[in-house]
Amino acid sequence: MDPKKLGKKIRLGRVELDLTQTQLAEKIKTKQKSISRYETGASLPSIKTLLKIAKVLKKPAGYFLEE
Numbered sequence: 001m002d003p004k005k006l007g008k009k010i011r012l013g014r015v016e017l018d019l020t021q022t023q024l025a026e027k028i029k030t031k032q033k034s035i036s037r038y039e040t041g042a043s044l045p046s047i048k049t050l051l052k053i054a055k056v057l058k059k060p061a062g063y064f065l066e067e
Helices: 003-016 021-027 032-040 047-056 061-065
Strands: none
16 A cells, blocks of 8 residues: 555545544544644554544545555
């Protein structure tokens, strides 16, 4: 899984729903800095966190794992 591609998909999903990084972070009970790191590809979310992100962004988890 390419961290930058995953991050771009997270960002696009978040922007589609007009959410800020802070709002997404609050909904999945993490810090805004973590969302920023996921979106830039600096770090990968755990599977558990990715499932939470998928639920909030109304996307199937597989969407984020596709190349």
